[in-house]
Ligand code: SF4
């Protein structure tokens with residue numbers, strides 16, 4: 001591990017220099033708020049942002065992604081043979097990702113990179129990506145990351161963690177990938193390790209003390225799936241849900257998708273699109289049968305997956321990093337913090 005001081009006057013020049021090696025992504029303001037986007041031409045990451053509407057998940061798992069393609073032209077020898085689409089996996093860097101979003105990518109990876117199956121699209125993108133985090137000095141009111149396995153200075157999944165010190169950034173270089181990115185930027189002013197560690201520690205404690213929102217997860221493990229599944233509170237939890245799917249699209253840890261084939265003249269492509277477990281169509285079978293036809297079943301599925309099934313399966317905590325996006329954006333104020341506490345404190349009545 002090493003520390004580098006970056007004077008903000010040198011920031012733009014360094015980021016521009018890194019474009020010689022990396023395709024860049026980062027926070028950009030548009031009319032609806034901040035989004036993580038590809039930084040085209042001379043656009044710089046806007047490091048003054050507080051939070052982004054959508055997470056950086058789409059850099060590795062795009063909302064719409066062409067995965068396979070073929071030709072229907074029978075004069076071609078390889079007609080009707082699906083082949084992997086030609087996707088660019090050259091080095092890329094996400095500059096300014098929040099620590100909870102980097103942690104979320106590690107949780108998604110647990111599902112996409114397993115002993116049984118390696119999702120090549122997600123994993124190849126992951127391997128090509130360097131994550132340059134921006135610590136959260138002043139967490140917002142919806143942030144409950146410290147009680148959800150992450151935090152404003154969490155380093156999980158990051159290659160570099162930047163602390164904003166007003167006129168400069170202090171970079172904690174965490175991995176070889178991070179070291180390569182710092183070199184590509186030409187940032188080379190070393191900072192004293194002992195002093196830097198102490199400073200990070202102070203900033204981290206200050207930020208953590210500003211988090212006012214918490215969840216309890218300590219008893220989730222000891223409950224059985226069946227007792228939570230059959231608990232009487234699900235109707236109440238789901239009552240006001242309008243199945244808009246917003247909570248799943250803004251969530252950095254949701255990974256549901258749908259596959260579609262599209263044919264245009266002699267060319268055919270297979271496309272993967274984000275989907276949502278909150279939609280009745282998501283689980284409707286070709287026969288017309290739907291195992292989660294009722295809203296209550298779908299809401300239960302979303303929360304049970306995040307707070308129980310994932311926890312039991314991977315033993316890596318809950319499938320939520322406490323970013324607060326679903327709480328902030330749900331139009332009917334369904335709040336995962338309340339649901340988590342209901343599950344955690346539930347005692348079955350005999
Ligand atoms: S954002 Fe709220 S209303 Fe929309 S699907 Fe999620 S829980 Fe339901």
Ligand code: SF4
Nearest residue numbers: 251320321323324326
């Ligand atoms: S469930 Fe909500 S708070 Fe948790 S990671 Fe997803 S959007 Fe963020």
